Each structure stands twice: as C-alpha cells, then as structure tokens.
Amino acid sequence: MRMRMSLSARTAAVLTLSLATAGLGTAVPAAAAPVHAGYVAKSADSEASRAFFQAVLESVAEKRAANPKAAAAVTVVYDASRAPTFRAQIARSTEIWNGSVSNVKLQEGSNADFTYREGNDPRGSYASTDGHGNGYIFLDYQQNQEYDSTRVTAHETGHVLGLPDHYEGPCSELMSGGGPGPSCTNAIPDANERARVERLWANGFAAAMDKALHKAAR
Numbered sequence: 001m002r003m004r005m006s007l008s009a010r011t012a013a014v015l016t017l018s019l020a021t022a023g024l025g026t027a028v029p030a031a032a033a034p035v036h037a038g039y040v041a042k043s044a045d046s047e048a049s050r051a052f053f054q055a056v057l058e059s060v061a062e063k064r065a066a067n068p069k070a071a072a073a074v075t076v077v078y079d080a081s082r083a084p085t086f087r088a089q090i091a092r093s094t095e096i097w098n099g100s101v102s103n104v105k106l107q108e109g110s111n112a113d114f115t116y117r118e119g120n121d122p123r124g125s126y127a128s129t130d131g132h133g134n135g136y137i138f139l140d141y142q143q144n145q146e147y148d149s150t151r152v153t154a155h156e157t158g159h160v161l162g163l164p165d166h167y168e169g170p171c172s173e174l175m176s177g178g179g180p181g182p183s184c185t186n187a188i189p190d191a192n193e194r195a196r197v198e199r200l201w202a203n204g205f206a207a208a209m210d211k212a213l214h215k216a217a218r
Contacts, residue, residue, distance in 0.1 A: 037159040038126040039143060039152055040178040041167035074104045074201055076133040076160070079112035086139050086153060090116055093154040096187055097161065100194045103201035104133075104161060114160050116153075125152050127159035132200075135160060147178055148185040155187075162200040163193060 080090045094106045114129065115136045124143040129135030137156045144152055155177050159165075167179035174189040189197070 037129070037156070037165060038177075039124055039147065039155060041165070073102060074133075075107050076104060076114070077107050077109045077112045079110070079115045080108060081115075083116035083118040083137075083139055085118050085141070086116065086144070086149065089139075089144075089150045089153040092150050093157050093187070096150075096154050097157060097189075097197075100189050101161075101197045101201070103198050106157070125156055127156045129160045131159065131162040133160060147182050148187065151185055151187040152177075153187075154189075158189065158193065158197075161197050163189075163196060 078090075078094075080087055083090060094108070098105055113133045116139065117136055118139045118141065120142065121138060121140050123140075125138060125140045127135065127137045129137075137153075137160065139149075139153060139156070151174070155174055158175055163175050165177055166173055166175045167177055169176035169179065171180040171184035171186050172190050174186065174193055176184075
C-alpha cells in the first residue's frame with residue numbers, strides 16, 4: 001500500500017494546482033506538486049478529498065467564467081500507450097465514463113491531456129492529477145490482480161475528472177475504491193457521482209459553480 005501525503009501537504013498541492021491551471025486543457029506546470037489519489041484508504045483521506053473537490057470546483061468555475069461560450073461537451077484526450085497490459089480495462093473505463101456523462105468526453109489520441117502508465121509500485125495504483133483532465137494514472141500490477149482491474153481503472157479515471165475518494169461508501173459507489181474490499185467489482189459511477197462530474201464540466205457561469213461548490217463539497 002502506498003504512503004500518503006499529510007493532509008496539509010495534499011491540500012496545499014491541490015490549491016497550488018488549481019491556481020496554476022488557468023486555461024482549459026492546459027498541462028499542469030512541471031513545478032507544481034502533483035496530487036496523488038490512491039485506491040486504498042489511508043488516514044485523513046476523507047478530509048483531504050473534500051479539500052481536493054473544493055479546489056477542483058473553484059478551478060472549473062474560473063475557467064468556465066473566462067470562457068462562458070465554450071461547447072457543452074469538453075473533449076479530454078488520453079494516451080494509453082504506456083499501459084499496454086491494461087488496454088482492455090482502459091477502453092472499458094472510457095466506455096463507461098462516456099456512457100455515463102455528457103459534458104465531458106474521453107478520447108484516445110496524440111497530444112494527450114493525461115496518460116496511463118503501468119508498473120510495480122508499493123504505493124499501489126493512483127492518479128497524479130489536477131482533477132480537471134490533466135496528469136497521469138498509474139496502474140499497479142499487484143493491486144490490479146487483487147482488486148477488479150476495470151473498477152480500479154475507472155476509479156482512478158474518476159479522479160482525473162474531478163471526483164474525490166469516498167472510501168466509506170458502498171460498492172455501488174465507484175469512488176469508494178478499495179473500501180468495500182476485493183470482492184467489489186462494480187466499475188460504474190452511481191447517480192451522485194455522475195451528477196458531480198456533469199456539474200464540474202457543465203457550461204455555465206461562475207455563480208452556478210459557486211452554488212454547486214457550497215452544496216456538493218460538504
């Protein structure tokens with residue numbers, strides 16, 4: 001299992017990233033510290049996840065306010081070439097998310113916004129992301145043998161789309177991650193998770209996003 005940032009470090013990293021990414025589709029600056037959102041719960045994760053989601057909402061509100069006439073659906077491009085072992089799971093995860101939400105679409109291609117990677121890491125699988133389509137997802141071999149691999153992949157992709165962890169949730173919640181245990185194979189976000197992503201990527205004014213911030217980040 002991976003080691004975690006302290007709550008204060010993770011929160012600072014999130015806030016740094018949300019302020020640094022001023023334009024839609026802009027890559028995360030190399031100097032900005034990544035946010036690692038893993039698959040298995042550690043201490044202080046719930047509070048850190050709330051801070052992560054709040055920072056994402058604030059960042060999206062700023063971007064949408066700057067470009068209120070943007071197309072309703074935003075395309076986020078990914079590159080799966082560095083995770084060939086998980087190509088089927090990545091394809092299935094993409095299919096699940098594209099079938100679950102309409103304000104953002106995942107598409108494989110060049111000049112990617114985020115990438116998938118694979119390998120061995122004692123920290124397990126995680127997403128290094130600003131929560132708004134940028135960064136990378138690391139898929140750990142051992143963890144993907146212990147847990148349902150499609151669920152792990154879809155869960156980490158959820159972080160790239162802005163969702164925080166909620167390990168206390170049931171198996172029906174995708175972002176409960178490894179909380180329900182290895183027997184949980186659900187890889188589909190529930191209604192609340194779908195609504196959150198739709199809200200995050202919705203075309204609208206900053207006031208609407210501010211309203212969502214106060215309701216959804218609790």
